[in-house]
Amino acid sequence: MTKDFLEDIELSNINFKEEMPSVEFERCIFSVCNFGEADLSDAIFIDCEFNGCNFTLTKLRNTAFRNARFKDCKFTGIHFEDCKPVLFEVYFSHCNLSVASFYKLRLKETKFIHCNILETDFSEADLSGAVFDKCDLSATVFDQTNLEKADFRTAFNFSIDPEKNKIKKAIFSSQQLQGLLMKYDILIKE
Numbered sequence: 001m002t003k004d005f006l007e008d009i010e011l012s013n014i015n016f017k018e019e020m021p022s023v024e025f026e027r028c029i030f031s032v033c034n035f036g037e038a039d040l041s042d043a044i045f046i047d048c049e050f051n052g053c054n055f056t057l058t059k060l061r062n063t064a065f066r067n068a069r070f071k072d073c074k075f076t077g078i079h080f081e082d083c084k085p086v087l088f089e090v091y092f093s094h095c096n097l098s099v100a101s102f103y104k105l106r107l108k109e110t111k112f113i114h115c116n117i118l119e120t121d122f123s124e125a126d127l128s129g130a131v132f133d134k135c136d137l138s139a140t141v142f143d144q145t146n147l148e149k150a151d152f153r154t155a156f157n158f159s160i161d162p163e164k165n166k167i168k169k170a171i172f173s174s175q176q177l178q179g180l181l182m183k184y185d186i187l188i189k190e
Helices: 174-184
Strands: 004-007 010-012 023-026 029-031 044-046 049-051 064-066 068-071 074-076 090-093 096-098 111-113 116-118 131-133
Touching: none
Parallel strands: 004 023, 010 029, 023 044, 029 049, 044 064, 049 068, 068 090, 074 096, 090 111, 096 116, 111 131
Antiparallel strands: none
16 A cells, blocks of 8 residues: 655645545645544654644554654643654644653653643653753653753753653753652752
């Protein structure tokens, strides 16, 4: 079965509610599209932009995201670990990532800018060199996660156990110490 191939097109206000045929998109822009509950299995997105799109409960089995940029998008209940891990590369700006999972994914140097990353699972992921700029990380799970050289200077509401994660040379501000010491139930006063 051959894949349909679409390149250099802009798609706006489209509802992808049903199963998408095996398609490869290259350098496409998706604006205000609804992928909620859609099945994007086996689709390929290379150098694509997604603006204001909804990905609530979208199926991503063997979906390829290579240099995919998401801005103002909503991701609820998404299992990114189902994506094709080879060359997986994403960027998130002003997105809502709630109850999402990046379990065991390689996310080196991934940028999360002004995102709400709530109750999301980064267990066993490689986030070395990642940037969490002004991100709310409430109830997000970091367990056996590689956070070496990750930048958390402006992130907030996180809880990271240094004994269960690799945090060598990760960057934190002094105001965030409680996020690293929470398990010890100590008070930090200024």
